[in-house]
Amino acid sequence: MGLLASWYYGWFLLRVPILVRARIEEQPVAPACPSGIVKLLAEFVRSASSPEQFPADGLPEIAFLGRSNVGKSSLINALVGQRGLAFTSSTPGRTQAINFYRIDGKYYFVDLPGYGYARVPRAATESWAKLIEHYLRERNTLRLSFLILDARRGWMEKDLDLKTWLEAHRRPYLVVASKIDKLNQSEQLHGIKAIRQHAEPLPFSAVTGRGVREIWQAISKTHQL
Numbered sequence: 001m002g003l004l005a006s007w008y009y010g011w012f013l014l015r016v017p018i019l020v021r022a023r024i025e026e027q028p029v030a031p032a033c034p035s036g037i038v039k040l041l042a043e044f045v046r047s048a049s050s051p052e053q054f055p056a057d058g059l060p061e062i063a064f065l066g067r068s069n070v071g072k073s074s075l076i077n078a079l080v081g082q083r084g085l086a087f088t089s090s091t092p093g094r095t096q097a098i099n100f101y102r103i104d105g106k107y108y109f110v111d112l113p114g115y116g117y118a119r120v121p122r123a124a125t126e127s128w129a130k131l132i133e134h135y136l137r138e139r140n141t142l143r144l145s146f147l148i149l150d151a152r153r154g155w156m157e158k159d160l161d162l163k164t165w166l167e168a169h170r171r172p173y174l175v176v177a178s179k180i181d182k183l184n185q186s187e188q189l190h191g192i193k194a195i196r197q198h199a200e201p202l203p204f205s206a207v208t209g210r211g212v213r214e215i216w217q218a219i220s221k222t223h224q225l
């Protein structure tokens with residue numbers, strides 16, 4: 001097993017397939033979507049539990065990574081302007097596969113299972129660990145990853161491990177500080193300053209919409225989108 005797989009090993013909940021995770025619908029556009037068009041089409045394509053199930057159409061991909069319950073699904077929903085596209089849960093460690101959402105028919109948002117949920121039988125997580133490592137290591141169409149941190153908690157050990165891994169494998173990534181609305185002004189300054197020790201974060205709130213524009217701008221700068 002590779003390094004990243006070992007890192008995930010023991011941390012994922014035995015993941016139960018989510019039957020209806022999203023619907024195909026026309027989405028109201030996010031405030032500053034790169035194309036500047038009025039409508040953005042965001043569609044759930046599939047949940048993959050093995051590399052053979054990854055889409056094969058070669059469209060570029062943006063991956064979303066983070067601890068379980070960090071707000072990954074809420075971020076994806078906020079970016080596409082629809083609450084129900086990615087499944088959100090207040091239950092940490094809620095099971096999920098690697099979920100692919102096609103955006104505007106041009107690229108994918110890829111929602112990877114959250115890490116850091118400890119109540120997971122070791123054996124149950126091994127195949128997931130391999131799958132995620134396979135995705136991050138081998139996926140040629142991966143253009144950018146968002147590493148999402150809870151603004152209240154900042155960097156935790158596994159976040160730093162993942163950051164180190166992404167850098168070692170030359171995977172471009174940006175850091176998002178999520179749930180920023182849960183902090184008051186001085187806590188925000190303190191939290192962002194702490195995150196800055198390792199990387200400049202994009203502050204984000206799914207509640208207020210703060211950061212959506214900046215995150216779209218970052219996505220639009222990604223090559224070949």
Ligand code: GDP
Pocket residue numbers: 066067068069070071072073074075087088089090093114178179180181182204205206207
């Ligand atoms: P995931 O497990 O990383 O996909 O996290 P979810 O998107 O399911 O969010 C986990 C919980 O945090 C849910 O109860 C969300 O409503 C809540 N949440 C997510 N983002 C935000 C945010 O920006 N602000 C606030 N206040 N709550 C959030």
